[in-house]
Amino acid sequence: MTHYLQTATELAIGLVLLYILTKLLGKTQFSQLTPFDFISALVLGELVGNAVYDHETKFYEIIFATLVWGILIYGIEMATQKFKRTRKFLEGEPNIVVQKGKIKFDALKKAKLDLNQMLSLIRQQGYFSIQEVEYAILESNGIMSVMAKPQYDKPKNSDLNLPIKPAYLPYTFILDGEVVHKNLKEAGKDEHWLKSQLAQQHVRDYKEILYAEWKEEQPIYMLKYENKSS
Structure with a gap:
């Protein structure tokens, strides 16, 4: 039992540690990977894996190695931002x-x-x-x-001499039956307005809606659950 508890603890600590390092090193560690980013992510995962499965290696040693590796990668990321000549070698080129x-x-x-x-x-x-x-x-x-x-190529409005309309970002107001209050506030709306919009489409309860979004100058768009079991 103690062995399983230790493994679970090491996994939890490793997850938190990798998450913190990923946030510090930036989103390129998990999207738009360059070859160097791929190697970095691979080594970080391997370090935590060793901590869990290699019982001869002390976990605090793995934490130390992971932190050192994170500092090295962070330093390299800073170098590529400040020194242009290093980018071609470390990040590659198109x-x-x-x-x-x-x-x-x-x-x-x-x-x-x-x-x-x-x-x-x-x-x-x-x-x-x-x-x-x-x-x-x-x-x-x-x-x-x-x-x-x-x-x-796809024609643009300017190519077709069409009037240019302002672009608006859609707001998600209901997600999986729950109201997204933050988006309502950012859009300058409230629950009373949302309920009136639902009533116009004969919806009584938020929980009937899987997804609802709203865009400026357009009516609210809603998708109900299909065959939802109660």
Whole structure:
């Protein structure tokens, strides 16, 4: 029993420690990973894993090693922000793999990317033919950025001479049957207003609603639960 309690405690401490380090090191540790970020996250996970499964290693030693590793990574992150010359080496650089509609084989080879992989990444951006692509850039985090040829690009309001309307961010007012009071306040609304909007759509209780959002100059949009068991 003591062994299981110790394992649970180590896992909980490891989770908290990794969470704190991830918050300190920034969101790139878990999104838009560069190769260096990937190595960093891998080592942090391995350090905590050793603390749990290697009983010969003292947990406080793992905490010390994790903190030192976090400080090193934080220092490197600061260096890449302040010293531009270090960014190319530590973070990598974008590679143009399609330029003016032509595939750059040398760039593909440099990025260790074959044609099938390149086409797959381009399709993920919504372009299913290489004929539609004017430029394609493989970013340092592995994501492909694509600029379409003019004839395949999406028209903008300015291109169609349409009147420009202001853009509004939608507010989520109900989520999984619960009112999001913070969003109501930010939108300048209250529960009385929300209840009146629900009544107009013949809804009596918040708990009937799975999701509801509202955007300026538009009526509230609601989705009810389907076959919800009581």
